[in-house]
Amino acid sequence: MNILVADDEPMLVRAIEGRLRKEGYTVQSASDGQQVLEQIARQAPDLIITDIMMPYASGLEIIAAVRSLPGKKVPVIILSSMGQEDVVLEAFQLGADDYITKPFSPNELSVRVRRLLTA
Amino acid sequence: MLVVLLLLVGLIAFMLLYLLRRAALERRNTRWRVHFSSLIQRAIDWEGAEGDRLPVTFRASRSLKRPAARQLLIAELITGKRALSGSAGANLVRLYSQLGLGADSLRKLASPAWHRQAQGVQELALMEQRNQVARIYRLTNAPNEIIRTEAQAAIVQLYGFEGLRFLDVLVRPLSEWQQIHLLRLLSRTPGTPSGKLREWLRSTNPTVRDFARKLTAEHHLEDMLDEEIQQTE
Numbered sequence: 001m002n003i004l005v006a007d008d009e010p011m012l013v014r015a016i017e018g019r020l021r022k023e024g025y026t027v028q029s030a031s032d033g034q035q036v037l038e039q040i041a042r043q044a045p046d047l048i049i050t051d052i053m054m055p056y057a058s059g060l061e062i063i064a065a066v067r068s069l070p071g072k073k074v075p076v077i078i079l080s081s082m083g084q085e086d087v088v089l090e091a092f093q094l095g096a097d098d099y100i101t102k103p104f105s106p107n108e109l110s111v112r113v114r115r116l117l118t119a
Numbered sequence: 120m121l122v123v124l125l126l127l128v129g130l131i132a133f134m135l136l137y138l139l140r141r142a143a144l145e146r147r148n149t150r151w152r153v154h155f156s157s158l159i160q161r162a163i164d165w166e167g168a169e170g171d172r173l174p175v176t177f178r179a180s181r182s183l184k185r186p187a188a189r190q191l192l193i194a195e196l197i198t199g200k201r202a203l204s205g206s207a208g209a210n211l212v213r214l215y216s217q218l219g220l221g222a223d224s225l226r227k228l229a230s231p232a233w234h235r236q237a238q239g240v241q242e243l244a245l246m247e248q249r250n251q252v253a254r255i256y257r258l259t260n261a262p263n264e265i266i267r268t269e270a271q272a273a274i275v276q277l278y279g280f281e282g283l284r285f286l287d288v289l290v291r292p293l294s295e296w297q298q299i300h301l302l303r304l305l306s307r308t309p310g311t312p313s314g315k316l317r318e319w320l321r322s323t324n325p326t327v328r329d330f331a332r333k334l335t336a337e338h339h340l341e342d343m344l345d346e347e348i349q350q351t352e
Contacts, residue, residue, distance in 0.1 A: 009198055009202065010152075011156075011159070011195050011198045011199055012198065012199070012202050014156050014159075014160065015159065015160060015163055015199065015202075015203070015207075018160040018163070018164070019160075019163070019164065022164065081201075081202075102201070102202045102203075103200075103201060103202055103203055103204035103208060104202070104203065104204060105203070105204050105205030105206070105207060105208075106163060106164075106203065106205075106207045107205060107206070107207075108205070
């Protein structure tokens, strides 16, 4: 299973990458929205974990782009420090599958990833 | 003409040296980040018992002899602590304590630069260094507003409603923005305002009185406020 992790904080990307690799997933990473859009265009991953506030394209734009792709539906988990109700609702309305607010537990993230990939 | 030419050559040489130096520092920081990355990763995934020490790689401990490397690691741990909760967040705090990085943060409190002091306060609070509360508490009445607000927020982060005891002695203004910030921090804390609330409603500091009124409204203690108003009248 191939997971794309996008966050503009390298330390956090490394931490999530490390955890997911340990669980047997193949992980790609991106540090801005543009990189995510390019990687999706090349080859859609099996799951995307993305922050909302990122340079060039936000997590919300990424959801919209992913949902416009033909073929199988790629699950998207939003991982953001923005916990405001309107942002969370907008993310779900655009088609996010899950929303995790920072600070988050990596154990909880692992469980949610597994749940979405086995659904 | 010659002077201008010499100045130009000097300027170019300075810029080149500066860029080379910056590139060298960036390479060094990248190397350290690689060392620390595995250290942090191990800490995040660590499942040891209470008294056990977190594993520290040889390369990381060698790098940590340099103060700049220690500062880089503190910055990485702070970023991690802001983003991670649960056992992962707790392990980052444990790593910070185990490596004695609190001493580096503490040194910042003695710095003459206000931004260094504010940074030190933030680091100690985020890394839950409750043993340094006395040092932070002294800064809750600091003349510099940024240091003061950071220290007040730190105390509330560490001790919740108990931390509000700095209001007893606060003689400087508590800005509207800071009041909102403190209320937001307190909204994530269990408990209610202490019995000191009546004293704060009578404080000689008008901004403390204002904040106390907001606290009574937030915690539906309007009766207390009414009693105080009646007594004053």
